[in-house]
Amino acid sequence: MKKYWQLFKTWLGRTLIYRARVVIWFCTDIIQFAVMPFIWLSVYGSRVSIGGYSKTGIITYYAVGAFISTVASSHIASIIRKEINQGSLNKYLVKPVSFLFSECIHKFSFKVVSTLLILILGAGVAVCFPSLWAFPQSPITILLFCLSVLFSLAIAQILQLIIGVSAIWLGEVTALSQVHRILSSVFSGELAPLTFFPLFFQTLAGALPFFYMTYFPIQIFLEKIPFNQIGWYFLGALAWVAGLGGLLFLMWKRALKHYDGSSM
Numbered sequence: 001m002k003k004y005w006q007l008f009k010t011w012l013g014r015t016l017i018y019r020a021r022v023v024i025w026f027c028t029d030i031i032q033f034a035v036m037p038f039i040w041l042s043v044y045g046s047r048v049s050i051g052g053y054s055k056t057g058i059i060t061y062y063a064v065g066a067f068i069s070t071v072a073s074s075h076i077a078s079i080i081r082k083e084i085n086q087g088s089l090n091k092y093l094v095k096p097v098s099f100l101f102s103e104c105i106h107k108f109s110f111k112v113v114s115t116l117l118i119l120i121l122g123a124g125v126a127v128c129f130p131s132l133w134a135f136p137q138s139p140i141t142i143l144l145f146c147l148s149v150l151f152s153l154a155i156a157q158i159l160q161l162i163i164g165v166s167a168i169w170l171g172e173v174t175a176l177s178q179v180h181r182i183l184s185s186v187f188s189g190e191l192a193p194l195t196f197f198p199l200f201f202q203t204l205a206g207a208l209p210f211f212y213m214t215y216f217p218i219q220i221f222l223e224k225i226p227f228n229q230i231g232w233y234f235l236g237a238l239a240w241v242a243g244l245g246g247l248l249f250l251m252w253k254r255a256l257k258h259y260d261g262s263s264m
Helices: 004-019 019-044 055-072 074-083 089-093 097-128 139-165 172-188 199-206 215-221 227-258
Strands: none
Touching: 004 019, 004 097, 004 172, 004 215, 019 097, 055 097, 055 139, 055 215, 074 089, 074 097, 074 139, 074 172, 089 097, 089 172, 139 172, 139 215, 172 199, 215 227
16 A cells, blocks of 8 residues: 555645646636525525525535535546546556556545645635534534545546546547536536425436435535434445446456557
């Protein structure tokens, strides 16, 4: 593991050098969540709540969503596609490190910095405007929320890795990435709480992995899931991590056999 630790320190140092890029990606990840509360507050008007969310609840929903997006969102598919299409994957295949794991460490070094930024920003907003936030009443909720964010990170990362590895066969994965982005935005609850949608839509969303990427952690934070049911949701998240991880493993094995080392 020392070699991966050294890689992490190297990438972290590079991330700190190119701080402007970190800020740009940070703003890109949170801009949607910063705008949506204002839109919904205008929709609320004089109403106390919509779909079970008060005005404070909807603000907290998008604030927590911004945190999850900063910590768990991933754009690694484009990097893997580039490495494969340019033939840069060759150099990794002769090194004593895992290509996919190395790329994950690369993105994790970036996430460390962006997570610190969102925590500082969130703390400042919470101190200045405490009445706008709905905080969990139990420390256990915080622990469960952190665990759910780790599952969100795992699912988001694996999906991006699957898309990236697909470049071995597809060559270009931009369209696939766009489809993933649309599905994720709609079914993860990024655009709006899933309770705002029809029941059949909520049922469909609950059967997809995107549900565990944003909506599930937010529901835990807002304490909208009874404690006696949370375990079942975590089992669902674990099943998706295992299933998608298994698919990625099989794809990578077949990809190495198919890869000829030439650029595209």
